[in-house]
Amino acid sequence: MTARPSWVDDPHPSIDEQRLGTRGLRRGLALLGRLLPGEWLRTVLWRGLVAKPRKVLRRAATGFYRIDHVYEVLEEFASEVEGPLSVLEFGTAQGYATAKLLYAIRHLGLEDRVCYHGFDSFEGLPAAVDPEDRGFRGNDWIEGSYRASLAGIEAYCAAKGYRNARFHPGYFEATLGPELLAELRTTPPCLVWLDCDLYSSTRTVLERLADVLPTGCVLYFDDIDFNYGSRFTGQARLIHEINHEGLLGSDTELVLDRELSWDSARIYRFVRVGERALAYRPRFTRTVPAEARPIGDGSPFP
Ligand SMILES: C[S@@+](CC[C@H](N)C(=O)[O-])C[C@H]1O[C@@H](n2cnc3c(N)ncnc32)[C@H](O)[C@@H]1O
Numbered sequence: 001m002t003a004r005p006s007w008v009d010d011p012h013p014s015i016d017e018q019r020l021g022t023r024g025l026r027r028g029l030a031l032l033g034r035l036l037p038g039e040w041l042r043t044v045l046w047r048g049l050v051a052k053p054r055k056v057l058r059r060a061a062t063g064f065y066r067i068d069h070v071y072e073v074l075e076e077f078a079s080e081v082e083g084p085l086s087v088l089e090f091g092t093a094q095g096y097a098t099a100k101l102l103y104a105i106r107h108l109g110l111e112d113r114v115c116y117h118g119f120d121s122f123e124g125l126p127a128a129v130d131p132e133d134r135g136f137r138g139n140d141w142i143e144g145s146y147r148a149s150l151a152g153i154e155a156y157c158a159a160k161g162y163r164n165a166r167f168h169p170g171y172f173e174a175t176l177g178p179e180l181l182a183e184l185r186t187t188p189p190c191l192v193w194l195d196c197d198l199y200s201s202t203r204t205v206l207e208r209l210a211d212v213l214p215t216g217c218v219l220y221f222d223d224i225d226f227n228y229g230s231r232f233t234g235q236a237r238l239i240h241e242i243n244h245e246g247l248l249g250s251d252t253e254l255v256l257d258r259e260l261s262w263d264s265a266r267i268y269r270f271v272r273v274g275e276r277a278l279a280y281r282p283r284f285t286r287t288v289p290a291e292a293r294p295i296g297d298g299s300p301f302p
Pocket residue numbers: 090091092093094095096097098119120121122123124125126145146147148170171172173195196197198201
């Protein structure tokens with residue numbers, strides 16, 4: 001056996017080692033590694049028995065799954081807001097997520113309160129002409145991708161008996177017109193699913209919707225990771241333009257919802273202040289001043 005490297009018994013552990021308590025673990029792993037013959041075997045075992053399980057556990061514990069927030073958002077609005085609401089999905093394609101959104105509304109007993117609106121050209125993606133839709137590695141969006149059938153999705157909804165589902169076939173420029181926007185003021189959106197891939201399509205949607213979204217509305221960006229989430233392209237570009245270039249006005253921003261986003265950066269709250277701001281009708285308003293907590297002891301226990 002070779003001599004123990006000095007860092008294994010380093011009498012002066014780094015701040016990180018002290019803080020994370022990793023010193024003992026590192027020492028154990030170093031000793032285990034030295035018992036295994038050869039770099040190849042050590043590497044294979046490390047990757048299979050340490051790195052992969054660590055990644056699986058991390059993903060299982062903290063990884064974002066895009067359906068979970070749907071239930072949380074619906075529960076939040078059902079309990080805190082008065083009156084009818086809507087959920088909007090931009091880019092339904094063949095209805096994979098539509099089925100999940102509609103079932104969430106049903107599962108929570110909100111079919112009479114929450115109307116679902118699905119939007120799609122059903123012709124597939126339009127041509128990606130904006131430079132903001134160009135992939136860094138040539139992985140551009142392909143025109144006509146995700147072509148789908150409206151009849152298929154409507155048949156699914158009829159078979160399931162969903163009476164709260166409405167579909168708006170056509171390009172968003174045409175389907176998000178003044179009449180529908182006026183209607184959305186009376187059934188304010190609580191969740192807007194932006195699964196239409198393109199910067200240009202998402203921009204059309206948010207420019208049209210901005211005047212009917214109340215502050216606090218949840219926006220889900222399915223394609224934010226395009227080009228590593230760079231602010232130069234895709235939906236991340238649009239968020240940057242809204243927050244840093246005033247695209248929707250200096251009174252409007254999108255705030256990352258860290259609780260709903262988990263380890264992603266996909267979920268934002270629409271925030272507008274001042275004269276143009278819209279608000280949901282709250283179910284409860286505080287009428288008595290909050291009381292200060294009485295003094296306890298100094299331990300961390302509450
Ligand atoms: C990735 S797919 C949607 C996937 C779907 N949400 C699912 O869960 O399977 C993107 C969809 O956005 C639609 N789309 C993109 N831009 C559009 C636009 N400007 N107008 C209408 N539809 C558009 C496309 O037709 C396509 O079906």
